[in-house]
Amino acid sequence: MSSKxxxxxxxxxxxxxxxxDEPEFKELVDELSQNPELRDIFTRSxxxxxxxxxxxxxxxxxxxxxxxxxxxxxxxxxxxxxAKFEPQTAPVEVSNRRxxxxxxxxxxxxxxxxxxxxxxxxxxxxxxxxxQAIAEQVDQWNTKLDEAGWQSxxxxxxxxFPEWQHLKLRAEDRWQWISRQQVVCYDFAISQRSNREIVRxxxxxATSSDRFPASPSAGYPSPHGWHIGAWRANNRVYYLAVKxxxxxxxxxxxxxxxxxxxx
Numbered sequence: 160m161s162s163k164x165x166x167x168x169x170x171x172x173x174x175x176x177x178x179x180d181e182p183e184f185k186e187l188v189d190e191l192s193q194n195p196e197l198r199d200i201f202t203r204s205x206x207x208x209x210x211x212x213x214x215x216x217x218x219x220x221x222x223x224x225x226x227x228x229x230x231x232x233x234x235x236x237x238x239x240x241x242a243k244f245e246p247q248t249a250p251v252e253v254s255n256r257r258x259x260x261x262x263x264x265x266x267x268x269x270x271x272x273x274x275x276x277x278x279x280x281x282x283x284x285x286x287x288x289x290x291q292a293i294a295e296q297v298d299q300w301n302t303k304l305d306e307a308g309w310q311s312x313x314x315x316x317x318x319x320f321p322e323w324q325h326l327k328l329r330a331e332d333r334w335q336w337i338s339r340q341q342v343v344c345y346d347f348a349i350s351q352r353s354n355r356e357i358v359r360x361x362x363x364x365a366t367s368s369d370r371f372p373a374s375p376s377a378g379y380p381s382p383h384g385w386h387i388g389a390w391r392a393n394n395r396v397y398y399l400a401v402k403x404x405x406x407x408x409x410x411x412x413x414x415x416x417x418x419x420x421x422x
Contacts, residue, residue: 165186165187165190165197166200168184168186168187169187169200169201169204170204171184172184172187172201172204172205173208174205174206174208174209174212174292174295174296175209175292175295175296175299176299177299177302177303177338179338179339179341180303180338180339185339188339188341191341192340192341195366198366199366199367199368202366202368202369203368206368209289209292210289212292290379291379293379293387293389293398294379294380294381294382294385294387295381295382297361297381297385297387297398297400298381298382298383298385300337300338300342300344300361300398301359301383301385301400302383303337303338304335304337304344305335308335308336309333309334309335309346310333310334310335311333312328312329312330312332312333312334312345313330315328315334315343315345316334316336316343319364320343320362320363320364320395321362321393321395322345322360322362323360323362323392323393323397324392324393326347326360326399326414328345328347329347329348331348332345332346332347332348333345333346333348334346337361338363341363341364342361342362342363343361343362343363344359344360344361344362345359345360345361345362346358346359347359347360355402355403355404356401356402356403356404356410357400357401357402357403358399358400358401358410358414359399359400359401360397360398360399360400361397361398361400362395362396362397362398363395363396364394364395364396365391365394365395365396369391369396370391371389371390371391371396372390372391373390373391373392374390374392375388375389375390375399375415376388376390377412378399378408378411378412378415380407380408381400384402384407385400385401385402385407386400386401386402386407386408386410386411387399387400387401387411388411388415399411399414399415401414
């Protein structure tokens with residue numbers, strides 16, 4: 160497959176969605192499994208797209224700007240009949256009001272363009288993926304799990320996708336592939352099922368562009384009620400996702416304090 164086509168497919172994969180699991184992306188998945196450089200490009204593309212989306216969702220306009228622009232547009236529409244077009248030999252004078260509208264519109268577009276350029280070009284000391292983008296990604300992984308697809312850890316892919324050293328697998332735990340064998344999910348059997356507690360660890364191979372802490376943070380909530388923390392160790396990226404009927408954050412905190420210590 161041509162390089163251009165591969166990059167088009169990468170651009171079509173939305174961050175936080177499962178587009179790459181669709182049949183039409185099979186060739187891209189095959190290339191990603193064999194090409195570390197392409198995996199880095201894919202990861203970078205996902206990070207930039209997620210950062211741009213977050214910027215548009217969180218950046219607010221200056222107070223009153225929207226109303227002022229709308230008033231200017233309405234005023235321009237009420238200027239009267241539009242004169243018939245005639246060739247102009249002298250420079251056209253633009254009213255102050257019209258000039259302000261044009262300048263204001265370009266200023267807004269310039270601000271957005273500058274913000275996007277800053278996000279893409281400047282290096283970041285930490286991952287460009289926001290907590291929200293990571294949480295949405297893990298939510299997508301959880302929805303892809305098939306109850307009939309769980310396998311015994313005795314036959315697990317622990318050599319390529321090892322469990323984290325402070326959260327060991329036991330005989331009663333289970334595992335499952337997702338994202339076309341790019342990610343492994345380990346599901347831990349726990350005793351307190353009365354609170355409908357679920358503990359899962361997602362593992363994938365790290366890339367050169369991944370920027371995660373070396374041990375779990377306090378975590379953050381996901382839209383689907385999970386509490387999630389992500390970190391990097393053993394050249395892998397780990398995502399701890401827990402869910403409880405009463406308090407997912409408390410369950411996450413309990414697991415981190417009792418079973419996980421800093422790397």
